[in-house]
Amino acid sequence: MKNAVAACLCAALLVGSVSLVSAGAKTVFSGDADLNGKVNVVDATCIQMNVAGLTEFSDAQNKVADIDKNGKIEITDATEVQRISAEQAVSNETFEIPDVTEPVYTDDEIEEKGSAAMNDFSVNLLKGSVADDKNTLVSPLSVMYALGMTENGADGNTLKEIENALGMPRSLTKAYLKNYPNYLVNERDRSTKFNVANSVWYNTSENSAAVSEKYIAGVKNDYNAEVFPTIFNELALTNINNWVSEKTDEMIPSILSDIDPGAMMYLINAITFDAKWNIPYVSDYYNPRTGISYPGDVRKGTFTNSDGTESTVDFMESTEDFYLKDDNARGFVKYYDDGNYAFAAILPDEGVKLNDYVNSLTGERLTNVQ
Template identity: 40%
Template structure:
């Protein structure tokens, strides 16, 4: 089965504006990176357990604040973390303190951590996580951006930096950049650019991978998915035997690996009688990290529904509820390290996040060799220890980076859309 995911778009609109989005070159776009050469930074010791736990905790807090009533949810904590980190490099005083509290680390540790994290992500033919960062500046004499802000984001995030007129040609350029960097899964990001907008910071992230072991026709059948309100929908289920079991006091699930074993699909099904809302409310970053790093070697007969979903939400209120309030207040925001806009104060207006996922049954060329390894592991497990997990009601799912056991994407499926 192949799963495709993309997440990105943080639109921070300053009262001179800040937008998280991207761009491609056009005749009216000037590439400023010729004047900002990325420096070599040493981040070998930044990928610590403390930092990984902090990142997982950020993901869980983000999930809790983003929960919607019985609607599908799909977040990329990594995409949002990268975009906010780039922005935080321009924040100052209380604005910076609040952003660091939400992100979980001070920027002088967050920058090298994210640099090291991104550099260790696998990018293989059958399992690839691709990301790109860019900064767009409005061609306006009233806007002055500090060189240190641009340099830091070039050093740690390899951000492309552009100057553009912020007219219809820039809309086209941004949409084209976003489409290309998400493999057309998010074809359109903007309809227009507000007059107040002066900057876009953008992270585009795409995940695409084949399953470690392919599904065959006899592993696919129709079944019923029951939503929390009791209504049902008929869906196609993908059946397989997995060998890593997840269990805490209120949910059980499994890991299913993608090709090469660098990434895995993790699913958690709340126990009968526990609603998805109650389960997520009880979840902590430490609990989730312990769950993902301490799976049990046990055969799991797993059933996954085929599904496809999109998510598009303004995350501004979410981050304000998490404690990042000053950044959105035009009177209190302090982005002095970013620069200044003549006659206006710079603050964040919106944080837009768009994601897409498609789960199908497509197989992989690497399936035969991988399947043989799986069979060897499963042969050591006594038959009486076999677990059965059928995802036939709302569940929590994640795409995790197996080298760090951290979620790159996480979502809640309330309906398959069938």
């Protein structure tokens, strides 16, 4: 069984305040809106976008960016930062900005709390994606990785919204996803392959905002991401699609049909899962020596869709030893060849609508189906 999924987030306006945290405090100059220790044109851009309502500043950023100290962030503050950047003015005032120390989690805490948040996020993502009139395929892990890389460059309300969506603070998201490859079993001489790959592509054209070096270092360290600076043109489109194709063993030949030359960044996750069944399904078999045909495990049958219509599909039949059940559904578990991974299928009971069952799920309830 081969499966590959990929997620891509395009950041047209991912700017501003990259806030990678560390212990202690740091000194910044007046006008240093991105709090990176330097006053330059990027800070002016951050202030302009804040004035336009496109980004939100933290309390520390509001204090540093309000150069004229009138209690408001205005275009005049951005203009003054541009003058400082051009050495037409001097930034003499300094501020001590306290850094926030991220909590330290034990390995057990990371797995327990991270897995619980992942289960809740997965169910909520499914609820928001399922529809009556079409099939739905979602990869919560891919989406979480893409949002996690975005979260590394977020601050203010944007950071809070992403944390709320993921169900855990940024510090735990980073710890959980950084540890996730350690949970995967990819033993040699086994038939199962489970790989996770991340990449960040940022625009280097003249009109694109600069990307913080701290952000780049953060996604490399926290998400093992490959980082590619490039101009967003047809060559970049080809390179992005080739990267996805390579990381998914060509199961996904492309992820983008076109590229936005004005976008700032593309954040991409690709996941590949390739495994054989522990007990494989076999097709009909004809023995030419005996002249006898033997029925296999694959047959045509009628499948009833969630809207009541019927479709003729290929059914794979087997008898399994591990069955699932809760108050409104039943299902089964079928293991792959190495026994470390399994496929689980759940079917709502007769009379229970698919959407109603999905909407009744929580992460805890899904985990407890057994």
